[in-house]
Amino acid sequence: MEKDLNLAVLIDGDNIPSRYVKEMLEEIAKYGNPSIKRIYGDWTKPSLVKWKDVLLKNAITPVQQYGYTTGKNATDSAMIIDAMDILYSGKVNGFSLVSSDSDFTRLAIRLREAGMTVFGIGERKTPDPFIVSCDKFIYLEILHKSTTDEFQTIKKAKIDPVDKITQQVIHLILATISDLEDEDGWAFLGEVGALLQKKQPNFDARNFGFRKLTPLVKSINQIQIETRKNPKGNGNLIYVKSLV
Structure with missing residues (x-):
């Protein structure tokens, strides 16, 4: 894959924990220049408070999206519309879609049909349809440098942090x-x-x-x-x- 790609990094703030941001951006930089960095969410929600602390440090632009209708994810819609606007602007030749939500499967497919290179980033719980719709998919868990407390939690729960070679x-x-x-x-x-x-x-x-x-x-x-x-x-x- 080319390393001189201009990438649009679009983050689903409702779906991705803020603790991954540093390692996530370091990983993205391996594949191209993140010239556009946006995060989507309803910033009136207390659940997104932790994200506010890292946005300025990492030059990520927050996009406010209110939930207009109960049961519908307005954040996903805003992110998809923005992605298509960026696609037609001709300013990038690749996208990094940061989410564990399968709702972005069709978006990833559409972007690749338009000749874009698509990197997906999400947690291990990400459904397979979204994973296979990307050129490359990276699990956040392998990027995050666990603290001692997190390692102890994994150890006590007897959870293997890596997959076995089957x-x-x-x-x-x-x-x-x-x-x-x-x-x-x-x-x-x-x-x-x-x-x-x-x-x-x-x-x-x-x-x-x-x-x-x-x-x-x-x-x-x-x-x-x-x-x-x-x-x-x-x-x-x-x-x-x-x-x-």
């Missing part, structure tokens, strides 16, 4: 290597990672407790790894081969 995950990686392998069975790991992302937008080595894809692959016995000198420059290239 046979299904291993099969996905092996199948992807097979899709890209040359006549000798080798595939460039960079291309494997890119294809994994296309197949499963929420695939991320950090979900399994690894910082990068390389150490994740090294932990799988069915995969052989070979380091080769880069013929076009400095550094090395990692190639992988299925042993199954």
